[in-house]
Amino acid sequence: MGTAVDAANKETNGSLLDEKKVTVVFVLGGPGSGKGTQCANIVQHFGFTHLSAGDLLRAEIKSGSENGTMIQNMINEGKIVPSEVTIKLLQRAMRESGNNKFLIDGFPRNEENRAAFEAVTKIEPEFVLFFDCSEEEMERRLLSRNQGREDDNIETIRKRFKVFLESSLPVVEYYNVKGKVRKIDAAKPIEEVFEAVKAIFTSKDEKGKTKHSRVHWCGIL
Numbered sequence: 001m002g003t004a005v006d007a008a009n010k011e012t013n014g015s016l017l018d019e020k021k022v023t024v025v026f027v028l029g030g031p032g033s034g035k036g037t038q039c040a041n042i043v044q045h046f047g048f049t050h051l052s053a054g055d056l057l058r059a060e061i062k063s064g065s066e067n068g069t070m071i072q073n074m075i076n077e078g079k080i081v082p083s084e085v086t087i088k089l090l091q092r093a094m095r096e097s098g099n100n101k102f103l104i105d106g107f108p109r110n111e112e113n114r115a116a117f118e119a120v121t122k123i124e125p126e127f128v129l130f131f132d133c134s135e136e137e138m139e140r141r142l143l144s145r146n147q148g149r150e151d152d153n154i155e156t157i158r159k160r161f162k163v164f165l166e167s168s169l170p171v172v173e174y175y176n177v178k179g180k181v182r183k184i185d186a187a188k189p190i191e192e193v194f195e196a197v198k199a200i201f202t203s204k205d206e207k208g209k210t211k212h213s214r215v216h217w218c219g220i221l
């Protein structure tokens, strides 16, 4: 007999996660550290499908969903949307992609996100790509991002930094203890950051035994 989680898992994952081997890389880092920019590069070179949790939530608002107002309010306050909502959107996007290799960008953002994703999907990330960047640089980038995002204002940016430090970094630390974090110096120019990213995706270690040792923090901490 399966558990309720197993039943929910089967129902929502359908054939995709039951029958195919699914590879997931979590892409984490502070707001404006360059996650989305580098994910676009990784997609072109390594055949992953890019799933930005933030983009999926913003699309859900636009679609006129019943959760739209709640999601909008959370984003405007820099708060983390309940994992149930985000995980459903991620699962749907995974199913619809037809791919089995995913970059999950900007998720999991807290311990609840992480534990729920693992419980529902039974997926463990291959590794976690972590973009390390100072707040000063991230703030500069966000204020000139110019994508018309309502949350790219100084007041909300400060709230997002606080949530990142208090809730998201512990998730990175959780995976660091497991030897799964690949840290990138994200303060460098885009091309140089991508060279470092490429080295990780082409590393022999990622195809078999993991030889990476635990990361020692610098930049953000």
Ligand SMILES: Nc1ncnc2c1ncn2[C@@H]1O[C@H](COP(=O)(O)OP(=O)(O)O)[C@@H](O)[C@H]1O
Binding pocket: 029, 030, 031, 032, 033, 034, 035, 036, 037, 038, 141, 142, 144, 145, 146, 186, 187, 188, 189, 190, 191, 193
């Ligand atoms: N290495 C970099 N150096 C300078 N600017 C960058 C770099 N990476 C990204 N940017 C710019 O900074 C802004 C935030 O990048 P983005 O990829 O949207 O970050 P995130 O997805 O982590 O919030 C964008 O305007 C982007 O063009």
Ligand SMILES: O=c1ccn([C@@H]2O[C@H](COP(=O)(O)OP(=O)(O)O)[C@@H](O)[C@H]2O)c(=O)[nH]1
Binding pocket: 029, 030, 031, 032, 035, 052, 053, 054, 055, 057, 074, 075, 076, 077, 078, 079, 080, 081, 082, 086, 105, 106, 107, 108, 109, 151, 160
């Ligand atoms: O899994 C997620 C991803 C994003 N967000 C919300 O969406 C906002 C923007 O996230 P995104 O990853 O798009 O941008 P970033 O903050 O990295 O620039 C966050 O501040 C959160 O309010 C969330 O609640 N859960």
